[in-house]
């Protein structure tokens with residue numbers, strides 16, 4: 001699950017990390033550099049970072065492109081796979 005550190009005092013967010021530990025490292029580094037090692041007065045937190053919404057959009061775009069190629073050329077992805085011998 002992706003995690004990200006956010007400092008409410010500076011209104012800054014760290015990079016997205018695959019684990020809470022990576023975001024905790026950002027928290028420690030930021031507290032040392034910006035707040036003298038202390039926690040910022042309004043607080044900071046490590047929270048869940050939702051995945052990018054671009055992933056599904058890219059998949060939809062690729063799917064639309066394959067449909068367009070099929071409409072224009074009559075060649076479908078399974079035809080190409082059959083020509084390459086990947087499927088019988």
Ligand SMILES: [Zn+2]
Nearest residue numbers: 007009010034
């Ligand atoms: Zn800060």
